[in-house]
Amino acid sequence: xRSERIPGAPxxxxxxxxxxxxxxxxxxxAGYGDKVxxxxxxxxxxxxxxxxxxxxxxxxxxxxxxxxxxLAYPRGGEILFNGRxxxxxxxxxxxxxxxxIGMIFQEFNLIERMSVMDNVLSGRLGYMGTFRSLFRLxxxxxxxxxxxxxDRVGLSEHLNKRVDRLSGGQRQRVGIARALIQNxxxxxxxxxTSALDPKIAREVMGLIREMARERRIPVLCNIHxxxxxxxxxxxxxxxxxxxxxxxxxxDKLDKQALHDIYAxxxx
Amino acid sequence: MSAVAxxxxxxxxxxxxxxxxxxxxLRFTLYAAVLFMVAWSVKVIAVDxxxxxxxxxxxxxxxxxxxxxxxxxxxxxxxxxxxxxxLMATVATLAGLVFSIPVAWLGAANITPLGRFSYVIGRFLxxxxxxxxxxxxxxxxxxxxxxxxxxxILAMAVRSIGxxxxxxxxxxxxxxxxxxxxxxxxxGTRFQILIFAILPQVIPVFVGNMIFEWDINIRRSTIxxxxxxxxxxxxxxxxxxxxxxxxxxxxxxxxxxLIIVGExxxxxxxxxxx
Numbered sequence: 001x002r003s004e005r006i007p008g009a010p011x012x013x014x015x016x017x018x019x020x021x022x023x024x025x026x027x028x029x030a031g032y033g034d035k036v037x038x039x040x041x042x043x044x045x046x047x048x049x050x051x052x053x054x055x056x057x058x059x060x061x062x063x064x065x066x067x068x069x070x071l072a073y074p075r076g077g078e079i080l081f082n083g084r085x086x087x088x089x090x091x092x093x094x095x096x097x098x099x100x101i102g103m104i105f106q107e108f109n110l111i112e113r114m115s116v117m118d119n120v121l122s123g124r125l126g127y128m129g130t131f132r133s134l135f136r137l138x139x140x141x142x143x144x145x146x147x148x149x150x151d152r153v154g155l156s157e158h159l160n161k162r163v164d165r166l167s168g169g170q171r172q173r174v175g176i177a178r179a180l181i182q183n184x185x186x187x188x189x190x191x192x193t194s195a196l197d198p199k200i201a202r203e204v205m206g207l208i209r210e211m212a213r214e215r216r217i218p219v220l221c222n223i224h225x226x227x228x229x230x231x232x233x234x235x236x237x238x239x240x241x242x243x244x245x246x247x248x249x250x251d252k253l254d255k256q257a258l259h260d261i262y263a264x265x266x267x
Numbered sequence: 268m269s270a271v272a273x274x275x276x277x278x279x280x281x282x283x284x285x286x287x288x289x290x291x292x293l294r295f296t297l298y299a300a301v302l303f304m305v306a307w308s309v310k311v312i313a314v315d316x317x318x319x320x321x322x323x324x325x326x327x328x329x330x331x332x333x334x335x336x337x338x339x340x341x342x343x344x345x346x347x348x349x350x351x352x353x354l355m356a357t358v359a360t361l362a363g364l365v366f367s368i369p370v371a372w373l374g375a376a377n378i379t380p381l382g383r384f385s386y387v388i389g390r391f392l393x394x395x396x397x398x399x400x401x402x403x404x405x406x407x408x409x410x411x412x413x414x415x416x417x418x419x420i421l422a423m424a425v426r427s428i429g430x431x432x433x434x435x436x437x438x439x440x441x442x443x444x445x446x447x448x449x450x451x452x453x454x455g456t457r458f459q460i461l462i463f464a465i466l467p468q469v470i471p472v473f474v475g476n477m478i479f480e481w482d483i484n485i486r487r488s489t490i491x492x493x494x495x496x497x498x499x500x501x502x503x504x505x506x507x508x509x510x511x512x513x514x515x516x517x518x519x520x521x522x523x524x525l526i527i528v529g530e531x532x533x534x535x536x537x538x539x540x541x
Contacts, residue, residue, distance in 0.1 A: 069452055099454030109449035113467040122463055126454025133459050182453055 019046040022186050022218050023068065028077035030063050030242075037063045038242045040077070045186070050209060050219045052229035052250075055239035056262055061222040064239065065188050068220065069101045070094055082185060099126025102179030102217075104208065106191035108171045110163045116174055117159045120146045123178040142181070149177040153207060169200035173207070180211060187212055189221035193228065201225075205232045226258065330512065337520070338513030345502065345521045351416065352498035352525060355491075356484035359420045363427025363484075364477055370428055371435035378439060378461065389436065397429030401487050405494040419496025423484045431480055438472040439465055478533040485529050489522050499525070 023045040030038040037060045045051055053061045066072035068079055070086055079086040081097055089097060102123070110119050124142045125133055132138075138146075150156050153173040158166065163174055172192060179187060189208060193201035209232050212219045223229045229236060230250035238246030238253075238261035245260045246253065321327065373379055374389025404422035412418050446464040455463065492500020499522050506514035 071448060071451060095454040095456065097454075098452060101452070103449070103452040105445065105449065107445055109445040111446045111449075111463060111467050112443075113470065122450065123453050125450060125459045125463065128459075130456070130458050134462060178449075178453070188452075 022047050024080040026078040029075045041244050045218045047218050050233045051235050052233035053222045053237045054229050059239040060242040065190050069098050100185045102182045102184030102187045104175050104179050104189040104192050108175045112164045115160050119163050119174050120177045123181040153177050168196050172204050187219045191222050333512035334516050336513040337516050341514050348499045348502050352488045355488045359423035360481040360484050362424035366428045367432035370432035375436040375439035393429050393433045401426045405491050409494050414495040416497040419491040423487050427480050434476045438469040442468045478536050482529045482533050
């Protein structure tokens with residue numbers, strides 16, 4: 001089950017060693033009321049993959065990412081994360097799954113009035129009980145990890161600053177550290193750069209890719225900037241109006257493919 | 268000549284003028300009626316009911332003079348009641364805050380534990396606390412726990428719930444949903460969402476309104492002397508009962524200074540928090 005690929009889905013060349021499927025999405029459907037947001041989307045994410053999901057606004061990119069950790073609820077289909085079905089998971093099991101999935105947000109979603117350190121440590125909440133979280137009793141190991149990560153993302157001088165005093169790029173670095181301290185088995189990244197300027201955007205994408213590679217964490221990343229997507233990802237999924245129009249490596253994403261994905265856009 | 272031609276411009280203007288005049292007549296009738304009602308009320312309530320001999324006689328001036336003659340001899344006896352008032356207001360505000368937290372939890376639509384059912388209970392408690400006057404709460408608690416500061420503290424605490432819990436509940440309903448999503452995404456429980464995503468956002472509102480309510484409670488505690496709740500209020504009513512009007516003025520000035528002190532303290536406290 002774990003290493004099996006969806007029949008018909010193109011195989012991804014292995015980087016080094018054997019690859020393993022971490023996430024399998026099958027015939028995913030989502031929507032509310034009469035509105036259909038996703039129709040029969042399927043793909044498989046291996047542990048060395050960096051997927052970029054591209055497509056026009058309203059194509060369902062954000063919903064797709066949010067379905068994967070049940071921040072949005074799918075209508076049908078299967079989402080298998082390390083073989084466990086997320087769609088049918090009960091609340092307790094869902095929390096256990098979520099703590100293994102790190103998420104990086106478009107608008108950082110930090111806790112504004114807390115310090116950089118506290119924000120990063122909040123990534124450990126999924127592992128903590130009620131009492132310990134009430135008094136913020138983080139373990140020594142958690143604090144050690146937070147220091148290592150903050151050093152790695154270049155924020156070791158801002159540990160006790162409140163996050164609302166940081167610049168956009170610094171805030172996203174806090175978001176990255178928070179996702180990684182979960183010790184995740186997969187990263188979901190939702191438009192990580194649209195609130196940032198182009199130079200910082202490339203730095204942030206580079207940091208995400210580097211840290212994911214070091215830890216061999218697969219990444220599923222929404223991104224509307226096609227050039228940025230191609231520069232950093234190993235594979236592109238093109239969505240249009242809730243339908244998967246393209247899947248393949250960035251060098252296969254030619255003019256025709258882009259036209260298919262963005263056909264509805266008036267350029 | 269058709270009927271339309273008969274309706275000349277002059278005819279229409281005259282018709283409009285007639286209509287206008289009718290409207291004017293109606294308006295003046297209404298004004299006259301209102302004026303009559305006011306005059307009648309004034310006569311019944313103020314003219315007939317007032318002891319004119321007192322106002323027109325010498326007693327008005329002498330009473331006013333009594334108030335102006337500030338009696339400073341009682342200042343020494345005011346320190347302790349002033350401290351009582353301050354402590355009553357503080358304890359009552361803190362107690363009100365403690366009661367307000369569960370009420371706000373019930374009455375905030377986005378986190379209320381049992382949906383519509385608990386929401387309605389929360390909102391009902393808020394309205395009940397606010398719609399009963401502090402004096403009435405005072406009377407209720409005096410009959411429950413007897414005369415003294417405890418009754419006053421409980422009255423103010425219960426009266427404070429309405430305002431504090433309502434503003435907290437509204438702040439909770441207005442929180443930014445992004446941190447909530449983040450805590451859910453790391454596998455947080457509902458309780459952790461409350462502590463990490465919602466609480467940090469409402470703390471400024473929480474503290475700001477608590478300081479404001481404390482300020483109000485200083486004023487309230489002076490009035491609650493009326494039901495025997497101690498503090499400066501009790502001294503005020505005692506001076507009044509003794510017809511020592513100079514003393515009444517002194518107590519009022521003491522209350523005023525206390526409120527000014529509270530105002531200054533709350534200004535700096537709010538600055539420190541927000």
